[in-house]
Amino acid sequence: MTEERHRAYQYCSGLPGLEAVAISSDRTFPRHAHDQCGVGVVLDGGHRSWSGVGAVEAFAGDVITVNPGEIHDGLPIQARPRSWQMLYLDPVRLADLLHEELPREVEIARPALRDPVLAGRLTRLFSEIAAARPDAFAVEEEMVRTLMHLFARYGSRPAPRPGPPPFVARALQRLEDAPGEAATLAELAGLSRVSRFQLLRGFARATGATPHAYLIQQRVRLARRLLAAGRRPAEAAAEAGFADQSHMSRAFMRQFGVTPARYRASLA
Incomplete structure (x- = not known):
């Protein structure tokens, strides 16, 4: 039996409602949901996840997303750790940032994206947050630029979904x-x-x-x-x-x- 390999780091963004985590892991995560909107970048390896649109795969350089309350899981595609950086934003904070430009009810339409520009913005934003002394102004500016790129291209109104019995x-x-x-x-x-x-x-x-x-x-x-x-x-x-x-x-x-x-x- 191989030993499980897992490292995780949580960072303080300096802004209310914004969290950042970096993970390298060969763990399988059970189905779960987050209270926040999540968006991040796969840095190495491959990741498979069940989502609301079915099974999806993401590899190094791909952007991964999850909407608040969306059930998902995660497991490595190869028999080695995959690494990713993830940002989580409180829905109220997100709505406050986007309401002047986008409809109030909006979600990310796809859980995995191939967008080098967006991936680069997310990487820069994460670097600002992970700095020894994060500059809150720089973090806020890069966050807004990143979110506008994300939701202008991939945002959509939530589609009606049949409820459970x-x-x-x-x-x-x-x-x-x-x-x-x-x-x-x-x-x-x-x-x-x-x-x-x-x-x-x-x-x-x-x-x-x-x-x-x-x-x-x-x-x-x-x-x-x-x-x-x-x-x-x-x-x-x-x-x-x-x-x-x-x-x-x-x-x-x-x-x-x-x-x-x-x-x-x-x-x-």
Whole structure:
């Protein structure tokens, strides 16, 4: 069995609502979602991901994107680590930056792009953020230029998507409303008076994940928001519903690629 290779660095951008992470990893990331809009560049190797438009592949030089709340996963194409840099921007901040130029409701139409100009802008923006002393003015200017290029070329209004069956929608609502509370299959199935088997099958078809996996995703996203709000890791773990801090740390690492401690330190 080969040893897993994984390195991740989280950077403070100096601007509210903008985060940056650099990862080199041969890990497979489970299906999950982010609260933010993500855009980045593959630096080395190849990356395969399931997305809302199906399976996609990206290689060195390609731009990769994800919309807020979009379910996706990730695994290496070759049997070696792939490396990428990713920027995550809060949706409210994004809407504030773009509202004068683009429709208020806009998303990135494609999860993988071959655009050398955009890749170059993203690389320069990341370099500004990763500098020993980031210049907030330079970061903001390059960010706006990069986002305008991205959304002017690849932005689109969200297409209407069929919602999940009502019994799945009720289960989703319960898990999203109270991720910190314990849940059971019997409880979720009972919300719509379906069997546990029906719930499992319908939930997986609608979301690509099991109810338990989806609950862990929601808990990790809640923990991330709590950490950003200043909670200590142990406090965030308890409020998000994890058994203890170590359980949260493992789930956080699997989903975001960085530890809660490193994420919290990047916000200081």
